[in-house]
Amino acid sequence: MEIASLGREGDGIARIGARPYYFPYLVPGDVLDLQTDEAGHYLEHHLVSPASHAIAPPCTIFTQCGGCATQRLSFSDQLSWKRARVQAALERAGLDVPPPTAMHQSAPLSRRRVDLAVVKSEAGVVIGLHQRKSAPVDMTSCQLLDPRIFALLAPLRDLMRRLGAISREADLHINLFDSGADIVIGANAAPSLSDRGKIAAFAAAHHIPRICWRQGKSYDNKPEVIAQLRPVTHDFSGTTMSPPPGSFMQPTASGEAAIIASVCEALPKLNKRDRIAELYSGMGTLTLPLSAYGFVEAYEGAASSVAALDAVRTGKRLSCSVRDLARQPLQQKELEKSRLVVMDPPRMGAGTQAAQVAEAGVRDVIYVSCNPQALVNDLAPFVRQGYALLSWSVIDQFLWSAEVEAVLALTLDRKRLAKRRA
Numbered sequence: 001m002e003i004a005s006l007g008r009e010g011d012g013i014a015r016i017g018a019r020p021y022y023f024p025y026l027v028p029g030d031v032l033d034l035q036t037d038e039a040g041h042y043l044e045h046h047l048v049s050p051a052s053h054a055i056a057p058p059c060t061i062f063t064q065c066g067g068c069a070t071q072r073l074s075f076s077d078q079l080s081w082k083r084a085r086v087q088a089a090l091e092r093a094g095l096d097v098p099p100p101t102a103m104h105q106s107a108p109l110s111r112r113r114v115d116l117a118v119v120k121s122e123a124g125v126v127i128g129l130h131q132r133k134s135a136p137v138d139m140t141s142c143q144l145l146d147p148r149i150f151a152l153l154a155p156l157r158d159l160m161r162r163l164g165a166i167s168r169e170a171d172l173h174i175n176l177f178d179s180g181a182d183i184v185i186g187a188n189a190a191p192s193l194s195d196r197g198k199i200a201a202f203a204a205a206h207h208i209p210r211i212c213w214r215q216g217k218s219y220d221n222k223p224e225v226i227a228q229l230r231p232v233t234h235d236f237s238g239t240t241m242s243p244p245p246g247s248f249m250q251p252t253a254s255g256e257a258a259i260i261a262s263v264c265e266a267l268p269k270l271n272k273r274d275r276i277a278e279l280y281s282g283m284g285t286l287t288l289p290l291s292a293y294g295f296v297e298a299y300e301g302a303a304s305s306v307a308a309l310d311a312v313r314t315g316k317r318l319s320c321s322v323r324d325l326a327r328q329p330l331q332q333k334e335l336e337k338s339r340l341v342v343m344d345p346p347r348m349g350a351g352t353q354a355a356q357v358a359e360a361g362v363r364d365v366i367y368v369s370c371n372p373q374a375l376v377n378d379l380a381p382f383v384r385q386g387y388a389l390l391s392w393s394v395i396d397q398f399l400w401s402a403e404v405e406a407v408l409a410l411t412l413d414r415k416r417l418a419k420r421r422a
């Protein structure tokens with residue numbers, strides 16, 4: 001049998017009759033031999049002949065590490081697959097879909113943000129990404145991570161081994177800012193005095209500006225600064241900011257630039273007094289460039305990110321507020337005065353907030369999506385209200401995985417639509 005298509009997670013799919021079988025790491029065109037029991041349940045398979053377009057995976061731990069699913073596809077095949085997934089989502093939502101205006105793909109070795117699992121046992125310390133439904137595999141090689149992050153993994157293994165507060169499991173959140181790596185260690189227990197000393201010495205030895213500790217599983221728990229050697233800074237669109245620990249940042253610098261370019265390209269004609277409501281603004285990745293076009297009212301759930309943006313607000317055409325948009329979505333009435341809404345929701349989508357935006361009847365909406373499944377649901381109220389898709393672009397910042405981002409321009413303005421389509 002032959003792999004006919006790729007599933008949502010990047011698995012190869014082959015069918016016997018109507019029944020789909022999913023094969024991790026196989027790609028369309030691979031021919032395999034499948035053994036099943038009498039009821040058709042999978043027993044085992046082996047690859048008979050690889051697809052002619054399949055390539056040799058670049059990473060030595062591909063199929064062991066949980067990070068990459070599609071390394072046997074060329075860069076252009078991956079981008080085509082991701083484009084097709086976004087296009088299918090837009091069509092499923094009921095939109096008339098023109099060709100994309102832009103497609104971006106980030107390069108290998110450019111990931112500047114990563115969440116890693118740590119497992120400590122008698123055998124040693126493993127730092128890596130979870131394989132689906134199983135333990136993480138030690139990241140002894142990586143074609144994704146910025147080499148400056150990868151270079152920290154060996155010393156971090158040693159640090160984890162020596163920390164008494166880490167008995168079995170922990171996690172690491174690493175952001176690579178302009179000032180250097182910013183690390184949050186997540187663990188169940190609090191660090192002892194001796195652990196604190198070891199962390200401070202580690203920061204000094206590896207020139208790490210800040211290392212924090214977050215106790216407990218919840219990402220709502222505020223990280224405590226354990227070592228801070230110098231200020232943590234990062235340039236966002238020409239503004240130097242002080243990002244808080246564990247903050248959201250687009251995973252690659254080129255991906256961030258592509259998202260900003262796509263958002264700016266999708267803007268309607270604005271005058272500086274026009275209000276732009278920006279929802280899920282994070283630290284202001286989009287807020288700062290948008291403030292060159294109109295007055296931006298930014299809303300974000302993470303108080304520390306809003307504080308970072310607020311600290312650089314003076315003289316800029318923006319306001320920023322902490323607001324949980326799931327519990328307290330911006331209401332129709334609050335949105336009606338906006339000329340444009342820009343929204344960049346988290347993976348689960350905007351839910352009720354999307355419906356409120358659609359019902360407010362704001363003429364133009366720019367939606368930045370990181371999940372085609374959630375996108376379909378969020379688009380439903382816009383389609384009901386008569387919004388059309390003016391343009392869209394595809395951004396692949398998560399090379400070799402199924403993740404894909406897209407920037408959509410939705411409009412109620414038929415004249416603008418007709419002009420664009422002409």
Ligand SMILES: C[S@@+](CC[C@H](N)C(=O)[O-])C[C@H]1O[C@@H](n2cnc3c(N)ncnc32)[C@H](O)[C@@H]1O
Pocket residue numbers: 248249250280281282283284285286299300301302305323324325326327344345346347370
């Ligand atoms: C995909 S990120 C986009 C951030 C920003 N636009 C950027 O490009 O860096 C989504 C943002 O939504 C925020 N968020 C998640 N759930 C939220 C909620 N219920 N209310 C408000 N913001 C939320 C996250 O903290 C995060 O900053």
